[in-house]
Amino acid sequence: MPKVLVSDKLSPTAVQIFKDNGVEVDYLPDLGKDKDKLFEVIGQYDGLAIRSATKVTEKIISAATNLKVIGRAGIGVDNVDIPAATKKGIIVMNTPFGNSITTAEHAISMMMALARQLPEADASTRASKWEKNRFMGVEVTSKTLGLIGAGNIGSIVADRAQGLRMKVIAFDPFLTPERAQTMGVEKVELDELLARADFITLHTPLIDATRNILNAETLAKTKKGVRIINCARGGLIDEEALYAALKSGQVAGAALDVFLVEPAENNPLFELPNVICTPHLGASTTEAQENVALQVAEQISAYLMSGEITNALNFPSISAEEAPIITPWVKLAETLGSFAGQLTETAIKGIQIEFEGTPAGLNTKPMIAAAINGVLKPSLGDINMVSAPQIAKDRGILVETTTRDQQGAYEGYIRLTVTTERQTRGVAGTLFVNGKPRIIQVKDINMEAEVTPHMLYVTNEDKPGHIGRLGTTLGALNINIANFNLGRADVGGDAIALVSIDGTLTEDQLGQIAKLEGVKQAKALTF
Numbered sequence: 001m002p003k004v005l006v007s008d009k010l011s012p013t014a015v016q017i018f019k020d021n022g023v024e025v026d027y028l029p030d031l032g033k034d035k036d037k038l039f040e041v042i043g044q045y046d047g048l049a050i051r052s053a054t055k056v057t058e059k060i061i062s063a064a065t066n067l068k069v070i071g072r073a074g075i076g077v078d079n080v081d082i083p084a085a086t087k088k089g090i091i092v093m094n095t096p097f098g099n100s101i102t103t104a105e106h107a108i109s110m111m112m113a114l115a116r117q118l119p120e121a122d123a124s125t126r127a128s129k130w131e132k133n134r135f136m137g138v139e140v141t142s143k144t145l146g147l148i149g150a151g152n153i154g155s156i157v158a159d160r161a162q163g164l165r166m167k168v169i170a171f172d173p174f175l176t177p178e179r180a181q182t183m184g185v186e187k188v189e190l191d192e193l194l195a196r197a198d199f200i201t202l203h204t205p206l207i208d209a210t211r212n213i214l215n216a217e218t219l220a221k222t223k224k225g226v227r228i229i230n231c232a233r234g235g236l237i238d239e240e241a242l243y244a245a246l247k248s249g250q251v252a253g254a255a256l257d258v259f260l261v262e263p264a265e266n267n268p269l270f271e272l273p274n275v276i277c278t279p280h281l282g283a284s285t286t287e288a289q290e291n292v293a294l295q296v297a298e299q300i301s302a303y304l305m306s307g308e309i310t311n312a313l314n315f316p317s318i319s320a321e322e323a324p325i326i327t328p329w330v331k332l333a334e335t336l337g338s339f340a341g342q343l344t345e346t347a348i349k350g351i352q353i354e355f356e357g358t359p360a361g362l363n364t365k366p367m368i369a370a371a372i373n374g375v376l377k378p379s380l381g382d383i384n385m386v387s388a389p390q391i392a393k394d395r396g397i398l399v400e401t402t403t404r405d406q407q408g409a410y411e412g413y414i415r416l417t418v419t420t421e422r423q424t425r426g427v428a429g430t431l432f433v434n435g436k437p438r439i440i441q442v443k444d445i446n447m448e449a450e451v452t453p454h455m456l457y458v459t460n461e462d463k464p465g466h467i468g469r470l471g472t473t474l475g476a477l478n479i480n481i482a483n484f485n486l487g488r489a490d491v492g493g494d495a496i497a498l499v500s501i502d503g504t505l506t507e508d509q510l511g512q513i514a515k516l517e518g519v520k521q522a523k524a525l526t527f
């Protein structure tokens with residue numbers, strides 16, 4: 001039974017869902033904050049469910065010897081070292097929609113609180129000051145709201161702001177004009193947004209292109225008296241520059257849910273009266289936490305129990321409906337890769353994968369990942385479908401793929417060609433009706449070979465007596481032949497024997513076969 005650790009505070013629904021799905025679960029909501037303890041125990045788990053407190057660093061991942069999946073109950077995954085997880089073959093998933101409405105509502109609440117200075121007014125009233133003249137607010141109606149980032153949350157904020165009769169403009173390089181039109185927002189460049197917006201709200205991920213997107217230079221381009229809301233990520237605003245702009249009055253107010261360093265303590269921005277702060281509460285509603293907990297538990301369980309992949313950030317999704325159709329083709333791709341990989345003895349320069357007919361019409365990404373994994377595993381060992389594409393890229397292996405409609409006798413097949421420093425070797429395969437892989441071509445030589453756990457691959461000159469000698473030698477070695485498949489290029493040319501055997505061959509036994517008259521290469525293959 002797979003075992004999952006929940007190391008942050010998650011709704012109890014998640015725990016129940018894991019149990020209902022047959023997954024053992026340890027709910028230790030404070031463990032994520034104790035990185036030494038997490039390092040100590042992580043090796044026991046197949047899955048890890050987190051929010052933002054658990055930092056899944058490279059060090060934690062190095063100790064995660066059984067971990068297959070990390071599920072983030074939320075959107076931002078900046079607390080997970082995704083490249084390190086990918087290299088280790090660990091799927092990283094998030095729940096991209098579960099808290100969007102809640103976070104958008106928080107951004108709108110922050111905007112309204114800024115417009116009317118609600119926290120300060122509240123504190124003053126409680127202090128019996130009744131400062132009616134001090135708290136002169138601004139209306140939002142007819143004001144311009146500038147969205148930086150118009151994805152899931154940004155688009156909900158736009159919708160709610162339009163309900164408040166605001167004019168919404170958006171800077172998002174990936175926002176298409178059609179989508180902007182559907183959202184009813186005006187797509188603008190950043191400088192124009194800065195110059196026109198009365199309120200600016202940030203809704204981008206924290207990536208190199210967005211880090212400090214509001215800095216001294218960009219803040220200087222804003223409309224004097226602009227109000228800024230950040231419910232996305234701390235690093236999007238240069239906090240020192242914001243401090244100066246708030247002091248000078250260039251920025252009239254800022255409402256911040258997120259900070260460069262979290263938990264935020266003694267942040268200089270806390271001194272300023274025109275700043276409103278919340279402790280990363282954007283996603284904190286009962287509804288959102290129920291949604292993300294439920295989703296993450298379902299997603300992790302589905303992956304561990306059936307291989308279904310949803311919302312993975314480092315692997316293509318495979319839906320529950322797709323999984324049974326695509327899985328045999330993924331297995332075939334891996335088998336072909338493994339076949340070629342086991343025969344490869346020098347550095348691999350390129351892998352070419354052709355999909356014809358049925359597999360060409362499916363989602364080829366998992367098949368590509370499986371094929372690369374198959375090719376590289378014999379030489380690299382510690383690799384899997386998740387890490388293989390990245391490892392191939394890191395090693396400068398060129399992966400090329402083509403898809404085409406059915407042309408030949410097979411309804412569908414995959415051909416994989418591996419180019420090394422010394423040679424190019426192709427192998428093609430299809431599926432039996434029962435979904436089992438079958439090799440149909442090796443090095444342009446046609447054959448029909450079932451793939452079995454132990455196989456002997458022999459290339460030889462097509463001359464009389466070879467099959468007899470090979471059979472006799474295997475018999476003398478006490479190796480039982482389950483199946484004998486032959487193919488040749490031309491009469492008297494290159495020939496291949498693919499022999500299914502019951503059991504393994506030792507190096508010495510393989511050496512005896514390699515020495516037989518006419519044999520060019522003999523290899524033991526395992527699948």
Ligand SMILES: NC(=O)c1ccc[n+]([C@@H]2O[C@H](COP(=O)([O-])OP(=O)(O)OC[C@H]3O[C@@H](n4cnc5c(N)ncnc54)[C@H](O)[C@@H]3O)[C@@H](O)[C@H]2O)c1
Nearest residue numbers: 076149150151152153172174203204205209231232282283
């Ligand atoms: N405060 C919270 O508790 C909380 C809760 C949920 C999400 N978030 C954060 O909110 C942010 C937005 O989440 P989302 O679900 O809307 O993400 P999303 O991926 O749906 O949208 C992000 C948008 O940013 C745009 N973008 C990318 N690069 C950009 C750039 N250089 N300039 C401008 N726009 C750019 C993308 O095109 C996309 O439309 C994320 O950082 C997420 O982590 C915070």
Ligand SMILES: O=C(O)CC[C@@H](O)C(=O)O
Nearest residue numbers: 051052074075076099283
């Ligand atoms: O889990 C949280 O409370 C915050 C989540 C939020 O930052 C997110 O990116 O989804």
